[in-house]
Amino acid sequence: MMGWNRNIYRSFIIISFVGVIILLLFGIGQTLSYLTTGADRSSMLHLALHKERVYLPxxxxxxxxxxxxxxxxxxxxxxxxxxxxxxxxxxxxxxxxxxxxxxxxxxxxxxxxxxxxxxxxxxxxxxxxxxxxxxxxxxxxxxxxxxxxxxxxxxxxxxxxxxxxxxxxxxxxxxxxxxxxxxxxxxxxxxxxxxxxxxxTSDPVTQTNRSIKVKENKIFVEDKEYQIKGINYYPQKTPWDMFGDDFDMNVIAADFDIIKNTGLNTIRIFIPYKAFGKAKVKTEKLEKLKQVLDKAETKNLKVIVTLFDFYGDYSVLDWTLTHRHAEQIVSAFTDHNAILAWDIKNEPNLDFDTRGKENVLAWLKEMTHQIKQFDPNHLITIGWSDTISAGLLQNEVDLISFHYYLDIDAFSDAYTIMNTEIKKPIVLQEFGLSSNRGFWSPFGPSEKEQANYYKQFQEIIKQNNIHYLSWTLYDFDEVPSTVVGKLPWRKHKQKHFGFIDRDGNKKPAFEYINK
Amino acid sequence: MKLNKKHIILLFLGTLICTISIAFTTVLKKQDENSAVLLTKERVFEAGNPIVLDFKLNTPVRTQLFIHSSFGSNVIDPDTDDTTRFTIPEFMAKKKGVVSYTLLGETESLYEGEIRIISNTKTKVHLESYIGPPSIIAGGEDYTMQIVIPTDSFDNPLRDSTAVLIGHQFLDIEKESILQSKDMIAWANIFSYDQSGRILMFSKVSETVSKEFSVEVYPSLPENFEIRSNRKHAYADGNQITEFITSIIKDEHGNIVSDGSLVKFVIKDTKGVLLHTQGSTINGQAVGKILHPDHKDTWQIKAYVPGMAESNILTIAYTQVLDDFEVKFDNDNREITIGPLVSFMEQLIPNGTIVKMDVFKDNQKIDTKIKTSSDGLVRFLLQEGFYVSGNYDMQIKALGIQKEFKNIILQ
Incomplete structure (x- = not known):
């Protein structure tokens, strides 16, 4: 026993000695490094100051x-x-x-x-x-x-x-x-x-002759009334990353053929804010976007381009950076015939709670003014996630867009209320049902139920003559966590909204993609 | 017909009454809304004076005033809770510029307007002067800029077209002129004169006088110049120093160039080798020094102020100090003594004269030995360990004389 105790004391003394030495050396090191900071001549003259531009009005x-x-x-x-x-x-x-x-x-x-x-x-x-x-x-x-x-x-x-x-x-x-x-x-x-x-007093916005116009609640393209029949589009292999490294124009062109052949006339695509380079938009991304838009034009499809995807900082001090982002993208396509509208942000009302409603709305309002300056030729819309928010900023936008994933039976009433309040074209910009019956959702809708849902919805659309874009063309293999979070059942649901399954087979709903 | 007229008049009256009543109701409705009137009549204030904005409300509500001025925005409360009289805070009331304000009720803005604060002409004027560059060159092409920012005592730039008196003195010239300020400043270019020296400047606005500022006027570029040499004798003894002296270097206006201007002397000897020395000017003259050669030579010297001016070419010759010297072989030829080396008057040559000996064996140079003289003598030792026994040739050079010794046998 005595021997053990002695060893314990010994090791305690040795360890504490080493510890004290380490502390001492660390202390001396810190003191020395403190004394040498600020003595650098270049920092004195502010010559080598790292000035990152955070303000770009x-x-x-x-x-x-x-x-x-x-x-x-x-x-x-x-x-x-x-x-x-x-x-x-x-x-x-x-x-x-x-x-x-x-x-x-x-x-x-x-x-x-x-x-x-x-x-x-x-x-x-x-x-x-x-x-x-x-x-x-x-x-x-x-x-x-x-x-x-x-x-x-x-x-x-x-x-x-x-x-x-x-x-x-x-x-x-x-x-x-x-x-x-x-x-x-x-x-x-x-x-x-x-x-x-x-x-x-602020100067008036310059108006130019645009080929796309809105008169009361109708959209006109080259003086012909235009009924949006469309679909939200991501390539099957690269959802939420359309312009990434795996960008393949052939795949997109083939998909455009599928879409066009069903009789649809419009697609909606998404521009991720960060991946496009934030305030300094990457030219290679713009080039890819141009290829997509050019292809859409040759296939006679109109495009609604949703900007600022995955953007979440609406603070006033961040405004000018987003303005430069929008400017570089929008002004590059001022005269592009494929574009129908700029959708400023997807479902911004979901950020009301976390970012503050007035922050989000003020940012959106200013952004509509900015985009009108850069591109007076195309329409502007905001992709609200529900019918209640759709009335917000209705004087600032040309089209009112909303998404609907709730009970189909409640749709007609919600739509009628909205339609009486709003005197602008209303676009059902996203709707759909996930055929996600399986392990994560044993009682979820089957593919047949999905087909039924679209059939029913198309009838309502026909009755009310609604502009629509469904969600979405494909079932996906992978859904990034940034979209619906990490929970597997949520991801699973998001994977099965398509009209075409992962293997390229048309699901029963495909029949009702357009009618 | 009569009936008809009556009808028309009745109809007309009826519509009139209707319109009036409608108009009345709308007017009445309008009065229900909150609104405010500004009672303060002035729109322009002098900086530093108290600014009070007094509003009249049709219905009393709690108000606050948003103000936006040159250095930012603020929100202020009425002086007392139950009034709508606002005193603009002092820090804002003393800054020049347009102040926009919005009277805010509980929910909406009631009145918008703006006032203008101008710089205060009654306070003492402050002057800020900036002179630059601080040194210029003579000749009337270069100039310095005198900038004056006149402000009131609240640090507001005075209004444009404020008269600013500026003046400068140079030698016996004294000039004054009156400038009109524009864009907050009054400025003038002061061009140099032909002479070098110092320009003193000042400025004045109403009663305020600035302090004295000075700008140095340096001479302009040097003109070409002459050089001469100075040496103790013409012998090539490798010991004395020859001086090259420039004439007084001046610019085109006759100003002596600034002290410290560098002059480079480039010397070309008969073989075409370039030597160089330099000196910097004092009172316009530069002196370059170089050791005499140790052999007969003729030098051509030219001086430059690099990139600006050059001199004439000076030629000087050096004569040989001796015709021959003695070489003595001792210790089986392993100790070679050269000398005594004597100079032009047969005096021993000063210590430090270089003597060079090349050693050849079978027509191959195997060593070069260099020593400097001491008391006129140089002694080379060829040690056995390095030089095995045999025949050697020697070549000895000193003060431009070369002597050869063939087949020296080392034991």
């Missing part, structure tokens, strides 16, 4: 002719970036009432005005969520030594949402002119003076 240099001296391209970019950063930092500061980063972008005498303002807002518990969406800059002056610049920023579109005690007080859109004097200090172009000059 539409910015146009109207002119750079000034009496001082011609400006270099590099300086122009520096001024542009630092000026926008100044706005971003200020917007962020007003949102949280903390002056973080302000000193980088405002000179000592300018920043105290912001600090005073923040203190006042903090006292009253006011938070202002704001962003700017447009800047038009003219260079008024650039000094001979390249240290001072004066710019005029006209038509700055500012969006602000004001909260007091976490309650929304006001949502406002302002358009103002600013004259700004900037100075180069410590490698930053800092704002020295900023004077708001004028308020504008």
């Amino acid at each position: 539409k910015l146009k240099w109207k002119d750079t002719i000034n009496p001082g001296r011609p400006i270099e391209k590099q300086t122009l970019q520096d001024i542009e970036q630092d000026y926008l950063n100044a706005w971003y930092i200020r917007n962020a500061a007003y949102q949280t009432n903390t002056p973080k980063g302000i000193e980088d972008y405002y000179t000592k005498s300018a920043r105290k005005h912001i600090f005073a303002s923040l203190v006042s807002n903090k006292e009253k518990n006011i938070a202002i969520h704001g962003t700017t969406t447009t800047h038009n800059i003219a260079l008024d002056f650039y000094s001979a030594d390249g240290q001072l610049a004066v710019i005029t920023d006209t038509g700055v579109k500012e969006y602000q949402r004001v909260y007091r005690d976490h309650e929304l007080v006001l949502e406002t859109k302002l358009q103002s002119d600013y004259q700004v004097l900037l100075m180069l200090e410590d490698g930053f172009w800092r704002i020295r003076h900023m004077v708001k000059d004028k308020n504008h």
